[in-house]
Amino acid sequence: MSLLTISDLSLSIHKIRILSDVSLTVEPGEIVAVTGESGSGKSMTALAVMQLLPDRARTTGSIRLNRTELTALPEPNLCAIRGSDIGMVFQEPMTALNPVKTIGDQVIETILVHKAMPPAEARARARDVLDRVGLPADRFPLSRYPHELSGGQRQRVVIAMAIALRPKLLIADEPTTALDVTTQAQILDLLKGLVADYGMGLLMITHDLAVVAEMADRIVVMRNGVVVETGQTRSLLTHMQHPYTRMLFEASGHRVKLPPAPEPQALLQVRNVSRDYRLPRTRLLADPGRFRALDDVSFTLNRGERLGLVGESGCGKSTLTRAILGLDPVQEGQILLDETPVFSGHRANSAVRRKMQVVFQDPFGSFNPRHRVERLITEPFFLLQSPPTGAERQAAIAESLVAVGLKPEDGGKYIHEFSGGQRQRIAIARALIIRPELIVFDEAVSALDVSVRAQILDLLADLCVAYNLSYLFISHDLSVVRTVTDRVLVMKSGRIVEQGDTETVFTAPRHPYTQSLIAAAPRLPDLESLKRSPHHA
C-alpha cells in the first residue's frame, strides 16, 4: 500500500484532454519528481491530488491517499485532508502569502482551521515550525508581515504552513524556480531534511532536470499529459528508454560550439560607472537615502566577443543593461561604444543607439499584439536616418527572418500565431535587422523550455559564424552562460567581483562569491561516469 497512488488519472477541461491515464505512486519518506516541459500536465497532476482543480475540470481514474479515494470525497472531507494530511508549496513565494496578515497568523491558521490544538499550543507549534524551516524567533517574530521578507524567506514561511501539521504527503510545485541559485540550494536542502526527519512523502514538480537528478529517489517524465517514462533516479538516468527522456537530458546539458573570438579590439567600454537610486525620504525634509545599484563598474567588450554577465537578483544586472542601452543616465563614469558616449548631455546619443539592439526575456510580453511581424521586426528602422523602403525593406525582412530559421511569409502573421521559441527567434530577427554592432541578450532564453532553449542556443552559435556577432549575454543560468560566452563577468551588490575567460572562471573561480555561486548551482550528473560506476550511490 503506497502513501499516494494515482492510477489511470485522466483530466479534461472543456473537452480538451489535459492528462491521459497518468499513474504514479509515492511511498512514505520518498521523493518523487515529476518533470517535463510546459504543457506536460505536471502541475495539473499536483492540483488533482489536492483536488483544487479549476471548476470545469472533469476527471476519471483514481487518486488514493493510503486507503482514501480522494476523487470520491465530498468537499468538507477534502478540506479536512488539505493542510493536515497533504501540504502544498507553490512556485511563487512573492504572492503565495496574504499581504495583510502576519506570518505567524498564517502559520497558526493551518493548525487552527483543523482544530488540531488550542490556540496557545498552536502558537507554540507555529514558532517551532518557523524555527525548523530556518526562521529563528529573534529575527523573524510571528508578528512579521510577508512584505518584510525576501523571496527565499517567504518560501520558508509557505513551507512552514505546509508542514505545520506534519502531513504525510508534501507536494511542491516548482518550489525553487523563482529563487536565486544559492537560495534554491538552501530550500532544496530544507525539503530534503524535512522528508528525512518526518518520513513524509514528497511529490515534487519541477522542469529543472539538474534539480531532479540531485533530489529525487524516483523520476516521472511527462509529456503532453502522458507519463512517458518512470523509474528509480539512478536506473532511469543510466538506461533512458524513451527518446523524449533522452532528448530532455541532452537539451538540458546542451553545449554549442562558438567560432573563435577575433583579436581584441575594444567595442564597448564601461569605465568606472556608478549609478545611484534615490530612496524615499524617511522623514520630511530629511536627506533621502541613496542606493548604489552600480558601484565603480569597469569592463571592455571587444569586437566579435561574446561576453557573459552573471549574478543573483538585485545585483545590478538590469541597471547595467539600462545604462549600456542609454535608457538611464549614470551618475559617474562613462560608457563608450566605438569611442562615442552612449549618453550625451541629458539624452541618449541616437547615433550610438542605432548600433545596439536588445533581446528581452519574455517572448510573450515584448511584442505589440496588434502589429504584424514585419512591422514588429522593422521597428529598429526608426533609429536610422534613411531606413530602407520598398523592395529593399522587404529583402531586409526576409533576410532576417530566414537568418533566425523562419520563413519570409511569416512576416505577414501576427505574434499570437507563434510559439514561445518562435517569438524569441522573432525578437532576435528584430535585433539583427539593422545589423547592430552589439546585441544585449537580457535573460533571453530563461523563459524557454529546455528543448527550445537548446535550439535558440544553436541559432546563436550559427549567427555568430554568419554575422560575426558581438554580444553581452546576461543570465542567472550559469550552464547557459558557460556555453555561449568567451568571457564572463560575475556581479554582486553592484560590483564586478570577478571577470575572466569563461572556462577558467567556471573551473577555477577565485572570488569566494563565484565559488559559492558555482557550488550552489545544481548540476546534471555525468551520465557516462554513472554508467561506469554502478555501485556508487
Added chain:
Amino acid sequence: MLRYALKRLLSLLLSLAVASLVIFFVIEVAPGDPASFMLGINAQPETVAALRSELGLDVAKWQRYLDWTGGMLTGDFGTSYTYRTPVAEMIRDRLWVSLPLALYALTLSTAIAFPAGIYAASRRGKPGDIAVMGATQIGVAVPNFWFAMMLVLIFAVNLRWFSAGGFAGWDTGVWTGIRSLTLPAISLALPQAAILARVMRSSLLDILGEDFMRTARAKGLSRRQALWRHGMRNALIPVLTIIGLQFSFLLAGSIIIEQVFYLPGLGRLVFQSISSRDLIVVESVVMLLVFSVILVNFLVDLAYALVDPRLRART
C-alpha cells in the same frame, strides 16, 4: 503609523489652504456685484457704494481673503448679503438635513452593495451573477431623480406610507425626521449602491484569482472561509476609495433630490445663493464641501493603513 497619520494630516492642511485660495479668487472674478444686485438696477450709485462699504466689499481683495479665512477658523463665516443673518447659522441649519441624509444614503448603499457584490462574485457567470449585474447596470444608467419620482408615486401617493416631500425638522422627533428622509435617501442610494456593488464584485474576483487564495485553500480552508478570512480585507481597499468619493458626492450632489423632495439642504442653499450673488454664502458652503471631501479622503487614507500593513511600513 503615527508618522503616516501626521503626514496625511499635513497634506490635508495644505490642501485646505490651497482650496480656500482657489475658491475665493475664482468666485471673486465671477461677474456680478452683490450690492448692485441686491438694490436692483435703478439704485443710486451712492446707495450702492454705501452698501458696498457696509458689506465690506470696498477693502482690498487680500484683506477680505484674510478676514474670510480668519473668520472661518474662529467659526465666524460672515453675514449673508441677502438674508443679513450669520452664514454659520444658515449652514448649520442646512447641515442638520444634508449630513444625516448623506449618512443615511451611504449606509443604505453599502448595505445593499456589499451583499450584492459578494453574492455576484461567488456565483460568477451563473444566473445569480447575471441578474445582479443586470440590476446594477440599470441602477447606474437611470438617474436618481427618476427613482425619486417613482418612489413618491408608489409610497407617498398610492400607499401613503411616507410624505411626498418637505422636512419638519428634528424637533418633531427623530422618527419623523428619519421618515421624511427615507425616500430621498433611497433614491440617492440606489445608483451609488449599483456602482459600489460592481466595484465590490470585480475587486473580489481579482482577489479570488490571487495566489494566496490558493494557498489558503491548500491549508484546508473552505471556499467560504478563504473568502472571508483572506479575500475580504484585501478586496476592501478599492471599495473604501469609492465609498469615500461617494460620501462627498452625497453631501453636495443632492441638489436635484432636495428639489424633488423639497428639502432645505445644502444643495438648495448653494443654488439659491448663486442665483442671488450671495457670494459669501457660496464661498463658505463650497469651502465646507471641500473640507468634507478632504477630510473623508484623510479618513480613507487612515483606513487604508489600518487594512494594509505595507502602507504603514512605507512611511
